[in-house]
Amino acid sequence: MLPARGRNGRKSRILALPVSRGRAVCRRVIGMHTAWDTVGDGEFFCPACGGDRNYQRLTGRRRFVLLGLPVVPRGTAGPVIQCAACQDFFDPDVLDHPTTTRLSAMLRDAVHTVVLAVLSTGGTTSRTTLDTAVATLRGAGYDDCTEERLVALVDALATDAGRVTEPDCGPGLAIELHEALGPLAPHLAPAGREALLLQGARIALADGPYTPAERDVLTTAGCALTIDTDEVARLLVAARTPS
Structure with missing residues (x-):
């Protein structure tokens, strides 16, 4: 408040609003x-x-x-x-950004696609490979997965897509990997993308060293997950080392 002189010579007071209050009044x-x-x-x-x-x-x-x-x-x-x-x-x-429910579904689909892609290179002929694949899918939430169902599904997909005679990761399989993994990759931390690739690698290694077809499929999956090529090669080597 500021002092001032009134007409009668006595001091009077002029009220000065605080700045913040003045602004609030102005806004109203x-x-x-x-x-x-x-x-x-x-x-x-x-x-x-x-x-x-x-x-x-x-x-x-x-x-x-x-x-x-x-x-x-x-x-x-x-x-x-x-x-x-x-x-x-x-x-x-x-x-x-997907909801947590949608993200969980995308991750389940991604695991399913990687498993089928690895098995499509000839993995259904190995009991050890099938056991590893079934365990991986059950861990991802496919509780009713069995070896028989998995073999039937891989055979059906191979017949429909003409993959029976493909020596490596053909165009149809590569497209499926990119469609399933590409939209998911931006929402996964690097460790999550690596873990998904390693799941496929362990299935491929269940019956012995990688075949050229298995390595090609896993490299394509790594590319779809936006993992650097050199890093993919490192991860495929690391997967062979017992934890």
């Missing part, structure tokens, strides 16, 4: 308001909550506000994603 008098409309919803992985949550997709209309009344349109806002739990706002690209 003049400012910008956004009216949000819901244009979609769904489930996503919320970075703030750290888990799967429901969301709303919002678009907004901005208006210049005077004395609390919207008077002049100022364009659009958004779209944005709002978490139904924590109410935080995110850019739409947050939806590119």
Whole structure:
């Protein structure tokens, strides 16, 4: 408060609002308001909550506000994603990250594809290889997997894709590996991508050293997982060393 002289010569006081309070008053008098409309919803992985949550997709209309009344349109806002739990706002690209449920399903499919790819090189003729493959799939969540079902599936896929006479990882198999592993790779840590490749490597090694076809399949899988070629070669060597 600042002292001042009144007309009668006595001191009077002029009230000075604090800066923060003055700004708050100013915002109530003049400012910008956004009216949000819901244009979609769904489930996503919320970075703030750290888990799967429901969301709303919002678009907004901005208006210049005077004395609390919207008077002049100022364009659009958004779209944005709002978490139904924590109410935080995110850019739409947050939806590119799969939910934990979807990520688990993608990982299961990836393991299944790698196992079938390795077996398609001739692994179904070895009991040891089949035992390792069945154990790998059961560990990934395929509890009802059996050797008989696995052999039948590999035979059916080989017949449909014409892989019976392919000496290595043919174009059809390479495409399947990239389709199953490519979308998953960006969401896995390097250790996770390496572990997936090593699962295939251990199946290939169950009945002895890698065949050229097995090595070709595993190299293609490593490429689909965005693992450097030199690193793939190192991992294939490491898989031969007993832990």
